[in-house]
Amino acid sequence: MALVLIYHIWVGRVSGGVDAFLLISAFLLTSSFAARAANNRPLAKYWRKIFLRLTPTATAVLLATLASIMLLFPEIRWTQLIQHAWASLLYAQNWALVLESGNYQIADAATASPFQHFWSLSIQGQVFILWPLLLLMAAVIARRYRPSFTAIAAALFLTIFLGSMAFAIAEANAGSGSAYFDTRARLWEFALGSLLALALPHVRLRPGLRVVLGWVGLLGLASCGILIRDVAAYPGWGSLLPTLSAALVIAAGSTAHRWGADRWLTARPIQRIGDLSYGIYLWHWPLLVVYFVIKQKDAVTIAEGLGIIALAVLLAWCTERFFDRPLRFLATTYERISASFLVVLAVMVAVPLLEWQNRIHHAETQLQHQSRELNPGAAALGANDFEWSTNALPIPAATALDEQWGNAGPACEQKYAPDHAAIDSCHQIEPTAPAQKTIAVIGDSHARQLMTGIMPLAQERNWRVISLLKNACRYGAESTERDPACNAHNAAAREHVLEISPDAVITLGTMSLAQAPRETMVPEYAAGIEPFLENKIEVLAIRDNPRFDFNMYECVALHGSSAAQCNPPRNEVIPxxxxxxxxxxxxxxxxxxxxxxxxxxQLTCPAIVGNVYVYRDYDHLNKTYVETMIPAIKREILEKTGW
Incomplete structure (x- = not known):
């Protein structure tokens, strides 16, 4: 627990503490359940006991976190956090994070979730359902075919260990950001704990060796965050250090030696903190994230961090004393209805969540019924005689931002689909009449966002548009400033465009920056478009939109639409x-x-123009605003090209 707190609050790196926690939980579960499974004792009672131990404190933390979000967090984050709350309640938070970590568009705009730490509890809950079933299966096989229950269970968990470890390493080598939260990549840590539980009763270690193992294990745990700094190493080979270190401490056991590590670990203050460790873990993370939101910062001092830890300890003690312990006493006293307590706890979180969603839906409905004439967006720029109400609600709603990405159209027809593995996707806008022009679009999410404005022009002029887009990959010739996957995509896209020989290519020619000099040419841009020009293909080089080091949509929620920071001077954000x-x-x-x-x-680059939010995050234009830019996009393209 100490490792998790230190690295979460001050260092911002993986500590290995959670890996050790997962192994220990499997060790304890397997040790206590193996005899039950071997004797065919009922599973339902055991599951109730486990979740009645986990759920009360988790419920208290979820309710407090929900209250803090509604009071303190900007609306732009509400949709995502509601999803995280449901996922945490249903023990599926890790899968919510898996989906998001694979989605550039979500990850680009999201900040830390106060529910994020529930990922480990979610995996634990999933395994606490699966593991007893596996142990029971091993017991059934042992009774039917007469082999040793321990041997069957060990073979089963060894298979899980090897398969899960191979999966975790493969995902890490593939650069998957989702492996860290993936249950499949974590099962080997539980399997290792279970193998230890099955083997330990058959192992006899000398007292001196146990003393050494205890200290080696403790030093290994303490050194994880120092020795392994690459998060990609978790939960693959890097997680072997904390898990094997924890296994050594468990194997050392109680040495009764004055120099044994267990003498320090069993000290009364340490044991008491250990009793509260579950609550401390659940409380510390939302306290840290809420503090960041209140103070508008992303780091804490030593004193601030100690204050957060002290408050987490206090809340953990209060939760155990006044909420967890009374509920468990009632559940034990009225055992026949103990399952009802779990339902009540779930309802305590579900009801405010549903009410919150209803409020959001009502606000969205109100915006949908508002006349679009009150939200002219880009049409209001330079229109002296344009009448619109400044009292109207701005659009889009914060809760609708996930739907505010550009649409590049359906997948390409076989005739235009690229036969290149390096190209992630191909989209095609096909006119209803014979195509007058074929245009290729190559680029990243900034090219995608403009497709909302290009599509109507293409449909009006009977243009076929083929889009080859890859997030975070601006088009240009090969450059060391891009990762290998992006360079490969750009080379393949260039080859495919030359094969289909369109009339024109649209790309972004500049790259905006959040700091000075605020704008540069795309790396190797001239070299990237040279093959098109040599083949008499016109190139439309689009200038990038401004980029900021703060969330422009969130700025309005925090400071108001007229605040200076939400209306930066134009000459400061774009040359x-x-x-x-x-x-x-x-x-x-x-x-x-x-x-x-x-x-x-002419003077500023505002967060809101004509009652429409311009951006959805730090640098991406939202789809609703781009829709208001359609006349300007049409005018600029036709004037510059003469088409």
Whole structure:
């Protein structure tokens, strides 16, 4: 627990403490349940006992966290956090994080969730359902075919250990950010704890060796965060250090030696903290995240961190004394209805969650019935005679931001689909009449967001549009500034575009920055478009939109739409001169396209224009605003190209 607190609060790295926790929980479960399974004792009673021990404190933390979110967190985060609350309640938080870690668009905008730490509790709950079934199966096989129950269970858990470890290492080598939260990649840690529980009764260690093992294990646990800094090593080979270290401490057991590590571990204050460790773990993380939200910071001092720990200990003690212990006493006293207590605890969280969702739905309905004339967006820029109410509610709703990404159309037809493994996706907009032009779009999420504005123009002019998009991968020739996967995608996209020989290619030619100099040319951009120009293919080089080091949508919720920080000066966030103009000056087939005047006023680049939020996060335009830019996008493209 100490490792988890230190690394979560001050260091911001993986400590290995959770890995040790998962192994220990499996060790205890297997040790206590093996005899029950061998004797065919009922599972339901055991499951009730386990979850009655876990659920009361978790319920208290969930309710307190929900209250803090409704009071302190900006609405932009509510949708995601409601999903996390449900996932935590249903012991599925790790899978919610798996889905998000594989989604660039969510991960790009999200900040730390106060429910995030429930991922380990979720995996534990899933295993606490699965493991007794596996032990019972081993017992049934042992009774029927007469082999040793221990041998059957050991073979089963060894198979799980090897399969899960291989999966975890393969996912880590593939660069999967989701493996850390994936139950399949964590099962080997539980299996190792179970193998230890099955083997330990048959092992006899000398007292001196046990003393050494205890201290080696403790030192190994303490050194995890120092020796292994790459989170990709977890839960693969890197997790062997904390899990094997914990196994050594368990194997050492009680040495009764004055120099034994167990003498320190069994000290009364340490034991008392250990009794509260579950509550401390559940309380410390939401306290830290809430503190970050209140103070608008992402780090704490030593004193602030100690204050958070002290409050977590106090809340853990209060939860155990006044909530957990009385509920468990009632459940024990009225054992026949103990399952009802679990239902009541779940309802205590579900009811406010449902009420919160109803409030959000009501607000969304109110926005849907508001006349769009009150939300002109980009149309309000430079329109002196444009009438719209400044008292109208701005759109889109914070809870609808997940739907505010650009739509590039359906998947490509076989004729235009690339036969290149490096290309992630291909989308096609096909006109209803014979295509007058074929246009290829290559780029990242900033190219995708503009597809909402390009699609109507394509449909109006009967253009076929083929989009080859990869998130976080701006198009250009090969560059050391891009990762290998992006370079491979760009090379394959360039080859495919030359194969289909379109009339034009649309790319982003500049890259905005959150700090000075605020804008640069895309790395190796000129070299990247040269093959198209040589093949008489026109290139539309689009200037990137401004980028910020804070969430522009959230800025309004925190400071108000008129706050200076939500309306930064235009000359501070985007240079006055567009570098693409110079590049395209002497190249007839290269057109510099700049939509800045549809995003910014002459003086500022606001978070809200014409009662429409411009951005959905730090740098992405939201789909609703791009829809209001359609006339400007059409005008700029047609004027620059002469089409």
């Amino acid at each position: 006055p001169d567009n570098p693409l103009e110079e590049l395209s000056a002497d190249v007839p087939l290269l057109h510099s396209v700049d939509f800045t005047d549809a995003i910014c006023t």
